[in-house]
Amino acid sequence: MKPATCPFTILIDDRERRGGYTFQGLHADAAQQHRLLVVPTREVRLHTGDYSIEGLEDLITIERKTLPDLYGSLGKHGRERFEAEHQRMAAMAYAAVVVEADLATILARPPAESKLHPKSVLGTIASWSDRYGVHWWFVGGRRLSEIIVFRKLRTLWEHYSKQEQ
Numbered sequence: 001m002k003p004a005t006c007p008f009t010i011l012i013d014d015r016e017r018r019g020g021y022t023f024q025g026l027h028a029d030a031a032q033q034h035r036l037l038v039v040p041t042r043e044v045r046l047h048t049g050d051y052s053i054e055g056l057e058d059l060i061t062i063e064r065k066t067l068p069d070l071y072g073s074l075g076k077h078g079r080e081r082f083e084a085e086h087q088r089m090a091a092m093a094y095a096a097v098v099v100e101a102d103l104a105t106i107l108a109r110p111p112a113e114s115k116l117h118p119k120s121v122l123g124t125i126a127s128w129s130d131r132y133g134v135h136w137w138f139v140g141g142r143r144l145s146e147i148i149v150f151r152k153l154r155t156l157w158e159h160y161s162k163q164e165q
Contacts, residue, residue, distance in 0.1 A: 003036040004028040008157045009054040010039060010150070013046040020050065020064070021146040039150065048088040049095070051149055053157050059093040060156050062149050066142075067101040071114040074124050086132040094156055096135040100145045103138045 012020055023039035046052055049061030063085065065073060073082040089095035099106065107118040129136050139145040 001033065001035050003038045004032040006037055006039040006154070008040075008153075010041045010153060011044050011046060011052045011054055011057055012041055013050045014043045015045075016043075016050045016064070019066075021149060023146065023150055026147065026150055048085055048092070051153065053153055053160075056156070056160055059160070060153070061089060061092055061095050062152065063089075063095075063097045064145070064149070065097060065099045067099070067106065067109075068111040068113070070099050070101070070106070071111050071116050071121060074121055075114060075116050083128070086128050086134055089134050090132040094135075095133070096137060096152070098137045098139060098145050098149055100139060100142050102140040105140070106138065 006023075010023060023041060026037045026039060027034045028037045042054065044057075046057060046061065049063045051062040051064070052060050072078050103122075106121060110116065110118050110121070125136055128134065137145075137148060139148055
């Protein structure tokens with residue numbers, strides 16, 4: 001069966017080379033008979049976040065974090081930069097941080113090299129989520145995180161496509 005093609009292009013920040021999502025091996029929905037889905041992507045320099053949709057990059061952003069990256073971004077050396085990113089995200093129509101770990105893992109297994117207490121991490125997440133209106137998703141694994149990022153981008157593309165009509 002011929003693959004289906006995603007009707008939009010996902011923009012990937014060119015600094016996301018350290019293991020970013022490829023959006024390969026995804027499948028279309030039932031309306032397209034669950035065919036293999038070809039997802040067009042393009043590497044660009046995004047001002048904010050790691051993933052967006054071509055033409056909507058000023059409205060939509062998703063930032064990806066691994067567990068060590070999350071702790072590093074909230075620690076002494078990354079905190080100021082990450083909060084500045086949240087300030088930029090606050091001006092967008094939709095912004096999210098997807099963490100490739102569930103909350104139980106974040107709280108129970110901080111990276112060995114981190115000096116942050118897990119309660120401080122949770123407190124910052126709760127505070128910044130409220131202050132900046134950024135959505136936070138905690139997903140237990142890389143592949144599931146990739147699928148969720150794609151599905152959310154697709155939903156947002158459908159929403160903005162309908163608004164244009």
